Amino acid sequence: MNKYLQAIVAFVIILLSLKFFEVRFLGDLIGIKIPFLFVFVLVLISIRYFFACKGAFVLPVQLLTFSMLFSVVSAYLIWQQGLMDSLVRTIPLTVVPVFFLLHAFKFQVKVLENVIIIFGYFYFVLSIFQLLNPETAYFGHALVDETGGYAESRGVTRVIFPGGGIFWLACFISLSKLISNRGNKYVLIPLAIYGLVVPVLQATRQLIAFIMLLYFLHFGFQLSVVKKVVISILIIISAIYIGTLNLPVFEGIYQQTMDSKSEGTKYIRFITGAYYLTEFSDTVFSKIMGNGVPSEKSYYGTVTMRLIDKGMYLEDVGIIGLYSQAGIFAVIAWIIIWYKSFTVRLPKEYYYCKYYLWMILFTSLTSGSIYNVSYAISTALVLFIFNQVELNKKNQLKRIVKLLLKKKLLEKLLKNKELNKQPDIVSPA
Numbered sequence: 080m081n082k083y084l085q086a087i088v089a090f091v092i093i094l095l096s097l098k099f100f101e102v103r104f105l106g107d108l109i110g111i112k113i114p115f116l117f118v119f120v121l122v123l124i125s126i127r128y129f130f131a132c133k134g135a136f137v138l139p140v141q142l143l144t145f146s147m148l149f150s151v152v153s154a155y156l157i158w159q160q161g162l163m164d165s166l167v168r169t170i171p172l173t174v175v176p177v178f179f180l181l182h183a184f185k186f187q188v189k190v191l192e193n194v195i196i197i198f199g200y201f202y203f204v205l206s207i208f209q210l211l212n213p214e215t216a217y218f219g220h221a222l223v224d225e226t227g228g229y230a231e232s233r234g235v236t237r238v239i240f241p242g243g244g245i246f247w248l249a250c251f252i253s254l255s256k257l258i259s260n261r262g263n264k265y266v267l268i269p270l271a272i273y274g275l276v277v278p279v280l281q282a283t284r285q286l287i288a289f290i291m292l293l294y295f296l297h298f299g300f301q302l303s304v305v306k307k308v309v310i311s312i313l314i315i316i317s318a319i320y321i322g323t324l325n326l327p328v329f330e331g332i333y334q335q336t337m338d339s340k341s342e343g344t345k346y347i348r349f350i351t352g353a354y355y356l357t358e359f360s361d362t363v364f365s366k367i368m369g370n371g372v373p374s375e376k377s378y379y380g381t382v383t384m385r386l387i388d389k390g391m392y393l394e395d396v397g398i399i400g401l402y403s404q405a406g407i408f409a410v411i412a413w414i415i416i417w418y419k420s421f422t423v424r425l426p427k428e429y430y431y432c433k434y435y436l437w438m439i440l441f442t443s444l445t446s447g448s449i450y451n452v453s454y455a456i457s458t459a460l461v462l463f464i465f466n467q468v469e470l471n472k473k474n475q476l477k478r479i480v481k482l483l484l485k486k487k488l489l490e491k492l493l494k495n496k497e498l499n500k501q502p503d504i505v506s507p508a
Contacts, residue, residue: 082190089186089194092121093245096174096456097198100205101219101241118170122148125176128183134466135419140178140459142412146369146405147173153406154371157362158379168372171452175459178466188429188464192252195460198242199249199270206240210280213238235282244454247438248461250274251431254297259428289441293434348445351386352396355403369406394447401450413439413449416462423469432465 080088095117098110129141151169154160181191209218214228219241224230229238240246253267254274275294278286360366373380383393393400402410420436435457439448448454 080184080186082187085184085186085190086194089191090197092177093194093198093456093460096171096177097242097245097453098171100201103217103219115167115170118174119166121180122170122173122176125178125180128179129176132179132182132466134182134470135423136178136416136462136466139412139415139419140175140462142408142415143405144173144176146409146412147175150369150371150405152371153365153368154373154377154379157365157370158373158377160371160374160377160379164374164376165371168374172372172450172455174455175462177456177459178463181460181463182467186463188467191460191464195245195249195252195457196266196270198245199253202240202242202246202249203270203273206238206246206277209238209240210236232282235280237280237282239281241453244435244448244451244457246277247274248431248435248457251434251438254294254434255428255431258297258430259426261428283446285442285445286438289438293437297430297434347390348395351391351393352399352444354386354391355393355396356399359403365406367407369402369404369409372404394451395445397443397446397449399444400447404450409450413443420465423465424472425465425468429464429468432461432468435461436465 095114098114099105102110126144129144147169151162151165154165155162205218209216209229213236214226216223216227216229219239221239221241222230222232222237229236231237250270250273253262253270256262257264257267257271274290278290360370371379373383375384393403398410398413401413416436417440420433420440425432439454439458443449
C-alpha cells in the first residue's frame with residue numbers, strides 16, 4: 080500500500096471513528112449508523128491480526144480489546160442488556176484494535192502524522208466557528224442545554240468540542256516537531272498556540288494545569304538559556320495582563336475549586352467514584368469483568384440515567400468508570416501503557432506519544448478521555464506509532480550488530496588468509 084493510499088485510508092478511519100465530529104444535522108443514518116457499521120467492520124478486520132504483531136504495546140492493546148469486547152457479554156449476563164444494544168454503544172469506543180491493522184499493512188508514521196495535523200486544523204477551524212455561535216450546537220452533545228445551545232458554566236459558555244483526542248495529538252506533534260526542527264513551523268505554531276487556549280476556553284482545571292506544566296517542561300529543558308529567558312518574560316507579561324482583565328472564566332474556575340475543596344468527601348465526584356468502585360458492581364464476576372457499557376434502551380441504561388439525574392456521571396470518574404464498564408483487565412492494560420510510556424525511550428520528534436499518554440494519566444481520575452469516543456482513535460494511533468518507533472529502533476540496533484559481526488568475521492577471514500599466504504620460514508643449518 081503506497082503512502083497516498085495509506086493517507087486516504089487513515090483519513091477515512093479517523094473521520095468515521097470521530098463520527099464526522101458529531102455534526103448534529105447529519106442525522107442518525109450518516110452521523111451514527113454508518114460510523115458504527117464502519118468501525119464494527121474495521122474491528123472485525125483488525126482482530127484477524129490480533130496475534131500477528133510484536134512490540135512493547137501489543138499486550139496492553141490485546142487486553143484492552145478483549146476487555147471492551149467481553150463487556151458486551153458482561154452487560155448481557157449481568158443486566159440482560161441486548162447484544163445489539165451493547166454493540167451499538169461499545170463498538171465506537173473499541174476502535175483501539177485498529178492498532179493491529181495499521182501494523183499488518185505497515186502504515187508509515189510520517190503519513191499518519193500528516194493526516195493527524197490535517198484533523199488538528201479541522202478541529203481548530205470548526206471549534207472556533209462553534210465558539211462564535213454558541214447559541215446553536217452544531218457539533219456534539221456534551222453540555223448542550225434544552226434550548227439546543229451550549230450552556231454557560233464556570234463563568235464561560237463551555238464548548239466541549241468533539242474530537243478532542245485528535246486535536247491534542249496534533250498539538251503535541253507540533254510541539255515535538257518544533258523542538259526537533261522537523262516540519263513547517265508556520266503550520267505547527269498555530270496548533271501549539273491553540274493548545275494553550277483550548278483548556279481555558281473549556282474551563283477545565285486539570286487540563287489547564289497539565290498543559291501549563293507540559294509546555295513549561297517541554298520548552299524549559301530543550302531551549303537555550305536566552306530563549307528560556309525570553310519565553311519566561313513573555314509568559315510573565317501575559318499572565319499579568321490577563322490577570323488585570325478580571326475574566327469571568329478564571330473567577331468561575333476559582334469558585335468551582337473552592338466549592339470542591341469545601342465539600343471534601345461530600346464532593347459529587349468523590350461520592351460517584353466511591354459508589355462505582357465499591358457498591359455498583361455487586362458480584363465477583365462484575366468486579367472482575369465489568370458491567371458493560373450501558374444503553375439508554377435497557378434497564379441498565381435506566382439505572383445509570385437515574386444516577387446521572389443525581390449528578391453521578393461515569394465520565395467524571397475516569398478510570399473508575401472504565402473499571403466499572405470493562406473490568407480489571409482494562410485497568411491493568413492502562414497501567415502497563417503508562418509504565419512503558421515512562422520507561423521506553425523515544426527520539427525527540429516522537430515525544431508527542433509520551434505527552435498524549437501522560438495527558439490521559441493526568442486526567443484519568445476526573446475525565447472520560449480514557450475511554451471516550453473522542454479519544455479512542457487517537458489512542459489507537461499513539462499506541463501504534465509508539466510501538467512502531469520502538470520496533471524500528473530495535474531493528475536498527477539488530478542491523479548494526481549484524482554489520483559489526485560481519486565486519487569482525489570478515490576481518491578474521493582476511494587475517495587467516497594473510498597468514499596462510501606467508502611462506503614457511505626455514506631455519507639455517
